[in-house]
Amino acid sequence: MSEVAIATMAADARQFWKRGWMLGTCGNLSVKLRDDPLEMLVSASGVDKSRLRAQDFLRVGAGLELLAPSRHRPSSEVTVHEVVYRRTRARAIYHVHSVWNNLASRLAQDRIELTGVEMAKGLAGIHLGDPVLLPVVDNARDMRDLARNVEAGLDERYPAVVVRLHGVYSWGADLDEARRHVEVIEFLLEYYGRAAGISAVR
Template sequence: MTALVTVGRALAAEAARYTDLGWMRGTSGNLSVTLGRDPLRLAVTASGLDKGELTAHDVVEVDEAGEALPGQRLRPSAEAGLHARIARVAGAGAVVHLHVLAPVVAAERWPDGIELRDLEMLKGFGRAAHDDLVRVPVVPNSQDMGVLGDAFEAGYDPATPALVVARHGVYVWGDDLLEARWRAECLEWLLRFKTAIEGGR
């Protein structure tokens, strides 16, 4: 079994988990794992497929620009370029792009960035539970991954492993798929709390 198929199996399992949560509806969302850094190579879930039914073979290897390497039968996700930018800038080992409702709603209320502090669940997001002001950046949506990548990089904080794209979804990353999942789950709870408690103020 090739390394790409092994990674594809892990990506398919994660995608099925997120689909069960309602975070990858239809064919939306995409996941990636960094395969190498010199040169940068990523395995990204393929475009246009039901994320709850992926197989180990529904993955594409892409370069530092998010373009598929030659000879592959599937197209990478349209957002592969942003995955590659996050992997390069943040040093991420895995990136998950999910269509979670809470971050999108929070971005409507706080379009200049979503501030969080003094919540125990912040520890699961990689930050301190107290006296640590966490600002999750929000950027306008665009179909141009270069534009989104520039916006991500302009507001990038190494201590905050997430980016909300307004009226679209959220990107969360970590050293591997498991850490990215834990952070995504904690961020969803934090932003659901934030919108429930402060959204109407």
Template structure:
């Protein structure tokens, strides 16, 4: 590990992420090996536990995480998700303590339909992301996909709406964040609910 982190710290984070992944997989949001999760372990230097690449997200164990640095590179052994760099970028940019990436049908479908962003207004569930239910219009940003995480991170930074802890990557899925894994989970469930509502309206 590092001077400030131990193997038990990483295992504890892995147990939390495994439980969160199992929950999302049960909803059909992390089918097969799709999606990835992370939690920040230290800020200075930035270190995150990120789910390992190529694992069924419904069957993760506490050992199925990799410690990565602020560039998303593995600090020791292990192969993190290919999107670990973007998780690190989101954590650094937003101050989030946890990041969730899921592949939901609603996020992909609406990302195609609304490339300029998805607008929500006068919906009670907006309270779940800290916004008033009425008289406020909030846009969930949509950005074009890229296999280059630096490019994708730049697009996310340029499009980010501080009132909405999430962004849709067109043709790919949904990134959501929060102060803790639990808050990131709640934000993910709320934003996905909003997306599903918008999808049924159309």
């Protein structure tokens, strides 16, 4: 399981890096290895997402303790991953920083509305015409505060939370679904940002 998950996360991270969503070591990835007690496999802090290797992933427990020795520290945002695993049915979480998710987050208060966009059908459980109101929460310097903000924004209808001027956490029932959700969410947020720009010049 771990070897396949690592290879999948490394390949996905490289694709996201190529698209400008994981530049400058930003972003993080994880998969849930076990439910009770929680065990996560999380990308390390400060590593280049274009070339992740097996040693760049750490096994972390529910108390955020390392379950296997490593010369790395886990991503500081592992606190957010822990909350999402605890509060949702997520089994894999991807976090990306993109220009479009940052821009879109500036344009909304606490929700980004995208109802009626065909691409939203790529989100599990969403059908054309269903309301799509992605939660937007404020960023925070302290990771515990950030985790609290994300927890407060969770809406079981949507597999994502947008953090203002920071990035998006998106998740799925497995790594494939998490990847699909990131791609769909980024499409929707780019659409939202571009549509706002078009409206502004009219």
